[in-house]
Amino acid sequence: MRVLMLGWEFPPRIAGGLGVACYGLVKGLAYHKVEVVFVMPLRTGEEPPDGYRLLGANEIPIPFPSASAAEFGEKVRFYGVATALGPYMEQIVGPTLEFSVPPPLPEATEGVLHLEFTGRYGPDLLGEVYRYAFAVSHLAERETFDIIHAHDWLTYLAGLWLKEKTGKPLVVHVHATEYDRSGENPNPTIRAIEQAGLEGADLVIAVSFYTRSVVVERYGIDPAKVWAVHNAVLPKDRAPVSRPPSSRKVVTFLGRVTFQKGPEYFVEAAALLVPRLPEVHFVMAGTGDLLRSVIHRVAQLRLGARFSFTGFLPPAEVERLFDLSDVYVMPSVSEPFGISALEALRAGVPVIISYQSGVAEVLPHALKVNFWDVEALADLIYGVLRYKGIRPFFIRHAQQELSQLQWERASAKVVEAYQSLLP
Amino acid sequence: MKHICLYFQVHQPFRLRIYRFFDIGVTHDYYHEVNNRALLQRIARKCYLPMNALLLRLIEKWGKERFSVTFGLTGTFLEQLQLYAPEVLESFQRLYATGAVELVAETYPHSLACLKSRTEFERQVRQHVELLRKLFGATPKVFRNTELVYYDELARWVHGLGFQAMLAEGADTLLGWRSPNYLYQSSEAPIGLLLRHYKLSDDIAFRFSDRSWSEWPLTAEKMANWIASLPAEETLVNLFMDYETFGEHQWAESGIFEFYEAWVELLLREGLALFVTPSWVLSQYKPVAALSAPMPLSWADTERDLTAWLGNELQTDAFETLYELEALVQKVEDPSIQRDWLRLQTSDHFYYMCTKFFADGDVHKYFNPYNSPYEAYITYMNILADFRQRLAQAP
Numbered sequence: 001m002r003v004l005m006l007g008w009e010f011p012p013r014i015a016g017g018l019g020v021a022c023y024g025l026v027k028g029l030a031y032h033k034v035e036v037v038f039v040m041p042l043r044t045g046e047e048p049p050d051g052y053r054l055l056g057a058n059e060i061p062i063p064f065p066s067a068s069a070a071e072f073g074e075k076v077r078f079y080g081v082a083t084a085l086g087p088y089m090e091q092i093v094g095p096t097l098e099f100s101v102p103p104p105l106p107e108a109t110e111g112v113l114h115l116e117f118t119g120r121y122g123p124d125l126l127g128e129v130y131r132y133a134f135a136v137s138h139l140a141e142r143e144t145f146d147i148i149h150a151h152d153w154l155t156y157l158a159g160l161w162l163k164e165k166t167g168k169p170l171v172v173h174v175h176a177t178e179y180d181r182s183g184e185n186p187n188p189t190i191r192a193i194e195q196a197g198l199e200g201a202d203l204v205i206a207v208s209f210y211t212r213s214v215v216v217e218r219y220g221i222d223p224a225k226v227w228a229v230h231n232a233v234l235p236k237d238r239a240p241v242s243r244p245p246s247s248r249k250v251v252t253f254l255g256r257v258t259f260q261k262g263p264e265y266f267v268e269a270a271a272l273l274v275p276r277l278p279e280v281h282f283v284m285a286g287t288g289d290l291l292r293s294v295i296h297r298v299a300q301l302r303l304g305a306r307f308s309f310t311g312f313l314p315p316a317e318v319e320r321l322f323d324l325s326d327v328y329v330m331p332s333v334s335e336p337f338g339i340s341a342l343e344a345l346r347a348g349v350p351v352i353i354s355y356q357s358g359v360a361e362v363l364p365h366a367l368k369v370n371f372w373d374v375e376a377l378a379d380l381i382y383g384v385l386r387y388k389g390i391r392p393f394f395i396r397h398a399q400q401e402l403s404q405l406q407w408e409r410a411s412a413k414v415v416e417a418y419q420s421l422l423p
Numbered sequence: 424m425k426h427i428c429l430y431f432q433v434h435q436p437f438r439l440r441i442y443r444f445f446d447i448g449v450t451h452d453y454y455h456e457v458n459n460r461a462l463l464q465r466i467a468r469k470c471y472l473p474m475n476a477l478l479l480r481l482i483e484k485w486g487k488e489r490f491s492v493t494f495g496l497t498g499t500f501l502e503q504l505q506l507y508a509p510e511v512l513e514s515f516q517r518l519y520a521t522g523a524v525e526l527v528a529e530t531y532p533h534s535l536a537c538l539k540s541r542t543e544f545e546r547q548v549r550q551h552v553e554l555l556r557k558l559f560g561a562t563p564k565v566f567r568n569t570e571l572v573y574y575d576e577l578a579r580w581v582h583g584l585g586f587q588a589m590l591a592e593g594a595d596t597l598l599g600w601r602s603p604n605y606l607y608q609s610s611e612a613p614i615g616l617l618l619r620h621y622k623l624s625d626d627i628a629f630r631f632s633d634r635s636w637s638e639w640p641l642t643a644e645k646m647a648n649w650i651a652s653l654p655a656e657e658t659l660v661n662l663f664m665d666y667e668t669f670g671e672h673q674w675a676e677s678g679i680f681e682f683y684e685a686w687v688e689l690l691l692r693e694g695l696a697l698f699v700t701p702s703w704v705l706s707q708y709k710p711v712a713a714l715s716a717p718m719p720l721s722w723a724d725t726e727r728d729l730t731a732w733l734g735n736e737l738q739t740d741a742f743e744t745l746y747e748l749e750a751l752v753q754k755v756e757d758p759s760i761q762r763d764w765l766r767l768q769t770s771d772h773f774y775y776m777c778t779k780f781f782a783d784g785d786v787h788k789y790f791n792p793y794n795s796p797y798e799a800y801i802t803y804m805n806i807l808a809d810f811r812q813r814l815a816q817a818p
Contacts, residue, residue: 276444367797375443376798382444383801389740390797396736397778 002035004145006155017339018175021231026052028411041117057135062113133157140165147418156197169421172201180334205229207337208358229413230362232405233342249280249385252325257288262331262371271301272378285310322347327384331371332357345402350394352380365397425696431666434497434533436771438792447809460507467508470670475514487523490698495567498531498551519559525700528552528563534768539746565701571722578609588615592722604657608710619663628664632677643685651695732773737800755817775799
């Protein structure tokens with residue numbers, strides 16, 4: 001079986017759980033002898049080689065002039081507009097047309113065009129998404145595959161276009177929805193692309209039952225075609241670093257500092273804890289659009305001396321941070337899965353997660369709290385740091401649960417999903 | 424003719440309120456007054472009052488020579504009756520006044536103090552005996568430890584307190600090849616042992632409304648027949664269960680009350696059995712053998728050991744931390760400290776921290792105010808921290 005997999009992130013260049021999950025999944029699929037070609041916007045050349053083929057969309061040769069700007073624009077317009085609901089129409093047409101204009105063509109391309117990508121979540125993200133779809137659609141003639149598997153809205157258009165050209169079944173994999181990222185005010189264009197992808201897919205994989213219900217209820221997708229396949233975690237390839245005995249306790253938040261991750265609840269809990277725990281220190285690792293306001297709030301609460309803001313951390317630094325952490329807190333408002341909780345666990349760190357996270361479904365023994373219940377969150381943190389019963393109890397049980405969460409198992413379910421689509 | 428010893432355990436803990444770390448040193452109010460009251464009044468309505476009325480009817484109809492029952496009413500339960508449901512206390516008092524009811528002694532707060540301190544254990548037993556004397560004019564001769572926890576050394580202590588018999592679990596590990604349907608004696612002390620027939624007891628207490636059970640529905644005839652067809656020489660049948668079985672664990676709609684009444688009536692009408700008390704058994708039976716239990720047994724779960732209360736790190740840490748305070752408590756006379764010391768020892772607090780909660784939590788979730796064992800543990804530890812501060816500051 002051969003799968004053309006479309007994704008936006010792959011290690012080492014990752015912004016969050018999406019790339020980590022894609023990496024685990026393709027490794028797991030390799031274990032099941034599934035051939036995967038993973039197409040990302042561009043390769044850095046530092047990706048780990050592991051029994052799959054990686055391809056950058058920037059490497060895809062596009063015949064010129066047959067690939068006309070008109071065709072590109074029409075496609076984008078089709079997917080952007082045809083699925084939009086009435087009130088959103090105007091808003092979608094605008095950016096669609098604006099971003100649909102292909103970049104100026106280099107002079108001497110000798111009939112072959114390569115599009116350029118940053119692979120980042122920059123201001124031209126939508127333009128990049130459309131160009132990615134355009135480039136990837138040309139793989140219809142160049143690659144043979146049985147299944148198209150597209151991860152998150154960024155690649156849905158590419159998947160839909162490829163499906164249209166080849167007639168191959170399309171699986172879309174939902175790691176997050178626009179409702180997770182933006183709450184009740186989804187970006188209408190992204191929302192519309194998600195709707196098109198979910199409707200056009202032959203099968204949808206959601207990373208948790210929680211996300212499955214979002215897909216079914218918010219997007220009106222037939223539940224019969226939506227499977228829940230929980231993420232897993234790769235085994236740790238290094239031993240935890242023993243830390244010098246210290247009375248200082250470190251409470252860690254790791255993730256994008258955005259609405260979805262609930263960073264402000266972490267700060268409010270810290271404010272309750274500081275007067276009672278003189279030895280506690282808080283680390284907020286990650287960046288995002290709420291970072292400035294979070295730092296303001298920390299200053300306002302006069303907690304600056306107890307807080308560290310690290311900015312975005314690459315994977316190796318994340319591991320080091322876990323080694324230093326006494327408890328990991330993930331107060332997500334809406335978390336489709338939350339793979340970093342598994343990474344913390346793997347490093348032997350007790351985790352407190354919100355009930356509003358998919359990972360809660362696979363970690364019965366994790367400490368759980370409603371994200372808005374700051375007092376309960378603070379109390380759990382206090383309990384983990386102060387009372388010696390929790391750590392050994394938690395580690396013993398959670399490690400057992402963690403050992404069940406292998407990518408080989410998760411991938412087996414994905415293979416099963418593929419097989420259900422093949423004759 | 425069988426002799427059925429029906430024993431009902433009636434207990435309610437003082438459940439704790441949400442008590443955060445920032446409450447430590449600020450408030451000493453530990454109990455969820457609203458929930459405790461509401462829960463007790465609900466159970467009173469669904470179980471205590473209707474079942475007491477049913478028992479009274481049976482006693483009046485058949486007379487105490489043919490129909491008697493035994494109760495274990497814990498100190499915290501009786502305190503809650505006084506606070507929240509005095510009419511239920513009166514109803515128990517009326518039952519006791521018939522002479523057809525025996526009351527057994529136990530630790531006042533339904534604690535596991537025996538595992539930590541003989542002094543504390545004996546103090547609590549005396550407090551419970553005193554309460555039974557005060558409320559009922561009763562002088563218990565038989566002892567029943569919390570959750571039927573039993574072991575050899577305890578038998579010596581209980582004998583030392585002047586009791587003539589103990590109730591215990593008819594656990595396979597204790598009985599081996601023997602049947603629970605005889606009177607036994609401790610190998611350590613001249614004290615009688617009445618052992619629970621766990622299969623027949625649990626048929627009523629746990630399986631009565633279980634539709635996946637091959638014997639469902641359990642009828643009065645079926646139950647009467649099982650008892651009548653026990654070997655002829657096995658005349659004693661000890662059925663011990665939670666009183667809340669009637670109307671709470673098994674809802675009234677399941678037909679539990681009708682079943683119970685019909686079953687008693689059937690056995691008495693047909694002359695197949697008498698319903699007797701432990702003291703009556705002691706006066707009529709001779710122990711057939713001495714049994715030894717080097718390790719503690721209980722009636723809980725399938726393991727019938729202490730793991731429901733002291734099976735994980737949360738529970739053992741909380742338990743150890745609690746009893747570290749014993750020496751301090753004994754130096755303080757403040758009645759509110761003494762009251763809280765008792766209430767915090769109630770075994771339910773440890774039960775709520777049980778790991779089995781995650782796996783087969785049904786029984787463990789019953790009346791459980793917490794979402795997870797962590798919450799139970801942290802709440803308890805926060806309260807202990809406050810309690811410890813109060814002890815340190817007490818004159």
